[in-house]
Amino acid sequence: MPGYTLRPLFSAQQIQKRVQEMGVQIAADYPDGSLHLVCILKGACFFLSDLARAIERDLVIDFMGISSYGRGQTSSGAVKLTKDLDLAVEGADLLLVEDIVDTGVTLTYLINVLQQRKPRSVRIAALLDKPDRRMRPVKVTYVGFQIPDEFVVGYGLDYAEQYRNLKDVCVLEGPQVA
Ligand code: IMP
Ligand code: MG
Numbered sequence: 001m002p003g004y005t006l007r008p009l010f011s012a013q014q015i016q017k018r019v020q021e022m023g024v025q026i027a028a029d030y031p032d033g034s035l036h037l038v039c040i041l042k043g044a045c046f047f048l049s050d051l052a053r054a055i056e057r058d059l060v061i062d063f064m065g066i067s068s069y070g071r072g073q074t075s076s077g078a079v080k081l082t083k084d085l086d087l088a089v090e091g092a093d094l095l096l097v098e099d100i101v102d103t104g105v106t107l108t109y110l111i112n113v114l115q116q117r118k119p120r121s122v123r124i125a126a127l128l129d130k131p132d133r134r135m136r137p138v139k140v141t142y143v144g145f146q147i148p149d150e151f152v153v154g155y156g157l158d159y160a161e162q163y164r165n166l167k168d169v170c171v172l173e174g175p176q177v178a
Helices: 012-029 045-054 105-115
Strands: 005-010 035-041 060-069 075-083 093-101 121-129 142-146 169-173
Touching (some): 005 012, 012 121, 012 142, 035 045, 035 105, 045 093, 060 105, 075 105, 093 105, 105 121
Parallel strands (some): 035 060, 035 093, 093 121, 121 142
Antiparallel strands (some): 060 075
16 A cells, blocks of 8 residues: 555564464364364454464364454454354364454454353464553463564455455554554
8 A cells, every 4th residue: 555664574484484383282282172263354364274274183164254443453442243153163162263362352252252152162373462452351372473562464464454465464654553
């Protein structure tokens, strides 16, 4: 987008290395049971596809659509479910696959919705974690990288729906980016 610059933060290679490590750890932590990877659309789509292939055990993949942000980068505060899961989750181990945990509002809402369906467990795997911005306490069991309070795009993460297809995760710098 004109007027914005991208500063690389994590290269595609660094991301791949970390995602492989996360996959090995997740496979070791779930020795039995029905594991459901729940991809939070749209930002987690590339993370999900790489992470799922790094977890060498049986699993199923499902998708949940949620929108908590408007066109830009400020939270609207409201969370809306735009697509529900296809599969039943009672008795299953749910691993929510998220691009980034920021305020924690989205995941707090989602976990409440999913707990009502009586899964065996619910955990979170997030590529990125911005702990400085947390408004709701959320336990993120698997974190790719912790980052400072900067706005990042790429590898699924967007600004106004742009930049999701960048191979690297980059800090977006520009006129409206605080
Ligand atoms: P939360 O409810 O504030 O934790 O919202 C998390 C969601 O906000 C993420 O799934 C992203 O879609 C979006 N988000 C938060 N920080 C960033 C960022 O730095 N870049 C792009 N999207 C972000
Ligand atoms: Mg998201």
